[in-house]
Amino acid sequence: MISIFGRRVPGELFKIFIAWAVVSAIAIPVVWFLLGPHLPPGTMSSSAADQQFDNTVLVVCAIPVAAFLVIYFTYCLVRFRHRGSTLEDGPPLKGDGRVIVAWIAATSAIVLFLAGWGSWELFPGEHGAGGGQGPDPLQIAMPANAASALQVQVIGQQWQWTYRYPQYGFESDQLVLPQGQLVEFHVTSLDVVHSFWAIQLGVKADAVPGSDNVAFTQPNRVGSFQVRCAELCGIWHGHMFTEGRVVTESDFQSWAQQQKQRLAPASSSLPPYAPSYYPEPLTRGG
């Protein structure tokens, strides 16, 4: 029985490993330093920066895997091509235990690293990566300054978004956020499932009727960002987009006061807004 790692055929595999090492050694720094900083969703907010970092790490992990397989397959397809018209059998190689153990060890190591690290990314200081965490966000992942967060209720309905600022007592069709302030989104829907996707902010949370889906982010840069619906919600799903803005703290305060005054005739006849749209939210999403 000839084995792949047997002494008789080391040269060919060494060539493949060396080619793989060279390609990886070149590609990984290129991705990390050149591609990484340009990967979506950018660095406009804390959660966007987390996701960009995550995406960079995943691309960097994928490169050696893809490079090894592509180099190996290419080598085999060229080197072991059968020439001539006569039918000829290859050597009846059967699975080599050492290769199998090495392969399982390597794939398990990659997988467990990715799962462990991806879980760690959901823990302290990461704001739950900007994803909707349901009505009951992980306590351990709760940002330290959560108590002072700006609450924004995001209310989806066919086919528009409405934003409520319960701490200020008004609602608006505009999403304006202050720079450098932790934002606590409470996402819900009045009819069917929508998904609130603030693309450049790196926030995505499904808007589910009857449920309060909480997501955190902290905008770091002034500018505008796209809001789109990311869950099919009926015929105008594709039109359910708006543009949001991140402004300086003082601009935000003046905008909020202006909105509040403008809407006072309506708001004054209403009871004060609760922190979430459904005053007694389900304690579990599902």
Place this chain on the structure above:
Amino acid sequence: MSIGVLNARPAWREVVGFNFATGIVLGVAGYFIGNAIGQAVGANIHAMTSTDQNDIAIVLGYLLGVVGFLAGLGFLNYPISRLLGAPPSLQEHEEGGAWRYFRLCTDHKVVGIQYLVGVLFFFFIGGLNAMFIRTELLFPTEHFWDPDHYLTLVGLHGTMMMMMTSAMVLGPLGNYLLPIMIGAQRMAFPRLESLSFWLVPAAGVVLLSAIGLDGFPSGWTGYASLSVQAKAGMDAYLVAFALIGVAMTLVGLNMLATTFTMRAPGMTWTRLPIFAWAVISTGLLMLLAAPVLVVTMALVLMDRTVQTSFFLSSAGGSVYLYENLFWFFGHPEVYILALPGFGIVLELLAVFCRKPVWGYRLSVAGMVGVALVSFFVWQHHLFVSGIDAHLRPFYMLTTELISIPTGFVFLNGMGTLWRAKIRYTVPMLFALAFFFNFLIGGLSGIFNSDVPSDVSTHGSFFVMAHFHYTIMGGLVFAFFGGLYYWFPKMTGVVLNERLGKIHFWLFFISFNFTFFPLFAAGFLGQPRRVSTYASALQGINDFVSISAYFIGISMVVFAINVVYSWVVARQRAAENPWQARGIEWQLPSPVPVRNFERIPEVVASPYEYGVPDAPPVAVLHGPAVAAAGE
């Protein structure tokens, strides 16, 4: 075959019997009867009378229509005759020339060909929808379709493709080949086998009828509560998908029962072809997952018809219930679409490398492992939906664990290629393309399984590109490989190789040009299922649409090849054109009615290429001969 022709009845006698034509007539009659009953029932229900849309009538119409269709095909004859005291029998219409293909036939090879034609027909309709979708996406605003027509196209494309690709391998290739590969003369439940096929055209037609009922807006996932509020076309989606769920359950049951109980003497578990292992792993998933789909569809139908509120939060229901039920089916479903491909490519690789499958047990462990783990990953579709945040690390872990058994399949492919004598035939090209495409599909899947990254990719074109790489790049490529490989055995004629190579290269290149840029489109913020998108993304979308048209052209090449080779050229296939070792290649092409005159004795593995003095896999003429040799 010749006996069948001699005994053939006059043509008019075939037309008036229980067959496809009668099925259509009784199906239409059943629809109107069901509709009339529904109108009578619904006349007293406020929700029906107040909206001018009687879902009860539509659903009853569909259900009685399907019953009528099946009765017309003759599915009630046997149960009734048994009630009246007729003796049991396992055969119906196995001899009767071309008419067999238009009725209940218990010959698994007839069912295989029926599936092949039926699945390809609906597959091309689904593909045509994709062309219409890509045409709309040439421009960032609406040009060709209204939003509701566009969404109906999206839903029809997705649902049709999910329905047809579920049946794509196990239907034609599984039904035709599994009994032969294990040395049996038929399937364990031949009538259920025929039923599982005839439900496919029924479901396909019901689904397409949504066009006439204002379409449905929900995509293939049919999320409540959108599905509860949608117009009448939604009923078509629900009934069609439920019918396919029934068909999938029957297929899974039949494949498992056949493999477990009907293997020929000597066909041990370690000699079972890899393809058969893939079929039973898939069968297990179908048997356990598809009933959940049927129940879920039934619950939505009840919400829509008899005013229950399983999924309406305003009346105490929960959307999360739907999402969990659907994906409990839906995630095993995507492995139903992956495993048969694994089986085909490993089978083809051994034949065209002229080497044994490198790690037989490893491949089996990989496929069974994928099948089992796939039941524990479904909530990764719900990472940002507001599920309990504590669950996310668990589902991230299980999802990523699936790449370990999937890696077994890759390792096997790599081991089989090592020091091989590779022949670049058309089936081999498709098998090799599978590995390339599935590699990209698998690596992009890691992005979706990782929660922080999924927050940016979920619900975007990134996800859409990912699952087209696995389902189309994986399963559909493997299916074409298998089809080019087994077509001579199934039909007795050879597919043209030059057209096959044109088909392959056109398909492979345009497929990658179509779907690779969509990863970028998704990353840059294009949600799925939109007919409008950011104008900055028009360049990517135009490139993708034009590439998609080339996929369409490659499918036309394939269709021309099938028609030309099967109908026009009819070049006779040799018994074993690929010099392969499988039992099926020891039989004539096409395989005669009862496969084997007597049950064969299996004496060797089908993969002993290069093993000196390896005997043929099976001794065909009775067990007595082999007993002497062993």
